Amino acid sequence: MVLSVSIFASLAPYLVSALLLLVLIEQLSYLVKKRNLPGPLFVPPIIGNAVSLVRDPTSFWYKQSDTAGTSRGLSANYLIGKFIIYIRDTELSHQIFSNVRLDAFHPLGHPFGKQLFGDHSLIYLFGEDHKSVRRHLAPNFTPKALATYSDIQQLVMLRHLRQWEESFSGGSKPVSMRDLVRELNLETSQTVFVGPYLDKEAKNTFRTDYNLFNVGSMALPINLPGFAFSKARRAVMNLEETLASCAGKSKTRMAKGEEPTCLIDFWMHAIVTEIESGNPPPVHSEDEAIGGLLFDFLFAAQDASTSSLLWAVAFLESDPEVLSKVREEVVKIWSPESGKLITADQLAQMKYTRAVAREVVRYRPPATMYPK
Structure with a gap:
């Protein structure tokens, strides 16, 4: 024991010097x-x-x-x-x-993103892999697909707005909108991306895992059991497994010739069509890889959209003149009593409302930073 202490004491100056040199x-x-x-x-x-x-x-x-x-x-x-x-x-x-060249800047998405987001993330695809995935995502953004997403979003939003109206009508106290809008946006994202493939239990589990991911993304990267970062990594794996299962179910439906009803359907329809035409499967078309890519979509859509919606509410409430003009434009083409949804053509007519939305994003960007 005395010898060990003596050896440590003799090495201590060298260890301290080495540490100072590293610093x-x-x-x-x-x-x-x-x-x-x-x-x-x-x-x-x-x-x-x-x-x-x-x-x-x-x-x-x-x-x-x-x-x-x-x-x-x-x-x-x-x-x-x-x-x-x-x-x-x-x-x-x-x-x-x-710039998606291999020798260019590589976006991280998070200082410890590669540990957190996993192997199947669009953030870390470069070169031909990146271009291939983007090319096969194109069917998700055709006019028909975008019109489908618009209908889904409106149905979810109208249901939440009615619930808010019933819950808070007659109340005189201010109501915090943050959690309400976040819940609305989470359901909107889930329904647009994987609509019919998440049951109620899966949605609740999804919400829990996504909250764990959010908490862990702001924690120190200590990947040990019980720590927030470790829980976030496990949550991401759970989310990707759930989304991979949704991709498999969608492929089965699309192979039967059924109509696409959400983003994953349009995506899987394109993959199934290409394979049935005799072409090799596209890069990263396995269910597990698609689950990871879908999580990227959810991550990009969730908190960024929530932030923009909240800023839009705050700015419109603080400027009655702008709010009045937005309402006037909406009333010209739609009313809650009509029982109809706003069409893509009608959305294109709402130039003032679109300008307000763009100004919100310009003035308060939803993602103001991106680590490199």
Whole structure:
């Protein structure tokens, strides 16, 4: 025992020196990559600024955004071994997202995204794989498909609006809209993507897993049992398994020649048609891969859309003149008593309402940052 202590005592200076050298190399590496970009001059060793990110993510990213505004729309930071660049310049973002070469910038979606999102994620597909998947997603966005999604969204929204009206009519206290809109948007996303393939029990499980994913995405990446990040990883795997099952059920329906009723149907119809034509299966057309890609859709649609809807409500409530013009435009083509849904052609006529929606997204972008 005495010998062990003696050996440790003799090695301690070397261990401390090695640790200090690693910290110095880490800081120099950060500063070399950062160069003249705005950002912290010193970052805590190893973990970087992850603690402040987890403690208050909103303030962390607002500060990062403000810093980027001082120099070409870019700022730098360091999170648990990863050098990140924050970009708030629209044109530069467009250039990066349009570049899917293997030797270009790789979007992460999250500082620890590859651990969190799994192997079958569109975020991490590049080159020909990326182009192939995008090409086979095209049938999801034809006029017929978009009209189908519009009908689904309206039916879900009208049901929720009626429930809100019944629950809060006559009340005088303000009502928090955040959870209400989030629930509305979660059901809208689920129904648009995989409509008839999720029963009530699956939807409830889906909601629980997605909440675990959200909590874990803001936690330190400690992948040990009981920690939020570990629970989030398991939740993502559960969600992808559920969505993979939906893909398999949809393929069976589409092979029977039935009409598409949601996004996954249009997607699987295109795959089934291609295979029946004698062509090889498209890249990443296995049920498991499609489950991962569908989760990307859900992730992209859920909180971003909720944010935009909430900002739209807040802005319209604060500007009665704009709200009046939106209502006037809607009344010209639709009323709740009509029992009908707004058609795609009617939506195209709502130019003022569309301009308001675009202004909400411009003024309060739903996804203001993207780690690189």
